[in-house]
Amino acid sequence: MNARPQRTHKSGPRPPSLGSNLWTLLALLVLLGLSAGSALLRLGPFNTVANLGIAVIKALLVLTIFMRLKTDNALLRIVASVGFAWLAVMIALGLADVLTRTPLLPPW
Structure with a gap:
């Protein structure tokens, strides 16, 4: 009567690899540099558009990679x-x- 209950795990999606996380971090840092650098340029109304575009790209990177929405x-x-x-x-x-x-x- 020493029967152990069987564990049935449902294996979820595999977490991103370290290399994937580092590439994403590098991309986020480059985008951060672009948004900080664009603040120094006189682009007029395009400055706001460019920074909103960069912010959307950064948000999509965080959503797909770090929040694992892709998998x-x-x-x-x-x-x-x-x-x-x-x-x-x-x-x-x-x-x-x-x-x-x-x-x-x-x-x-």
């Missing part, structure tokens, strides 16, 4: 993509508010 189950990918889409809607609404305001002159 995880479909439900987690759906929830993360809906959250990312909601963030995009909120940014678009905030930009629409800022861009459609009329400047108020001081009363004096």
Whole structure:
């Protein structure tokens, strides 16, 4: 009667390798340098567009590699993509508010 219960693990997705994590870290550092360097350039309104594009790329790298959305189950990918889409809607609404305001002159 000394029967051990059998352990049945469901092996999940394999974690990213150390090399993959280091390449992702290097890419994030390069993108950080690009966004910091673009702040020193006078690009006008393109500066904001470039920095938002760099931020989106960095977020996608973190989502796919560090959060393992590339290899995880479909439900987690759906929830993360809906959250990312909601963030995009909120940014678009905030930009629409800022861009459609009329400047108020001081009363004096």
